Amino acid sequence: MAAIEVIRPHTMGLEKARQAVQAVAEQLQGELNARHAWKGDVLVFDCPGAEGRISVSEKAVQVSVELSWLLKPARGRIEKSINETLDKHLV
Numbered sequence: 001m002a003a004i005e006v007i008r009p010h011t012m013g014l015e016k017a018r019q020a021v022q023a024v025a026e027q028l029q030g031e032l033n034a035r036h037a038w039k040g041d042v043l044v045f046d047c048p049g050a051e052g053r054i055s056v057s058e059k060a061v062q063v064s065v066e067l068s069w070l071l072k073p074a075r076g077r078i079e080k081s082i083n084e085t086l087d088k089h090l091v
Contacts, residue, residue: 003067004063004065004067004079004082005063005064006062006063006079006082006086007062008060008061008086009059009060010059010060012090012091013058014041014056017056017057017090018041020089021043021054021089023089024054024085024089027085028047032048033047034047041055041056041057042055042056049067049068049070050066050068050071051065052064063082065078065082
């Protein structure tokens with residue numbers, strides 16, 4: 001599996017950042033049939049070919065994704081999409 005790690009600072013505070021991450025999870029559910037669950041301030045998700053976690057703190061969001069070998073060639077596009085999604089939701 002190939003790892004993607006993205007850490008994004010924010011100034012939204014914990015609760016608003018959690019709401020933004022929840023919106024991302026709902027988008028993933030609709031687009032990729034992803035399942036998700038909160039474990040404290042960590043959203044754990046999985047979808048066909050990938051699994052990961054989004055850790056939310058008062059000042060940063062950390063996204064960690066493991067890709068199956070089938071998605072490994074698309075790693076660059078997936079990482080770009082993660083960054084674009086964070087740009088959109090962490091304002």
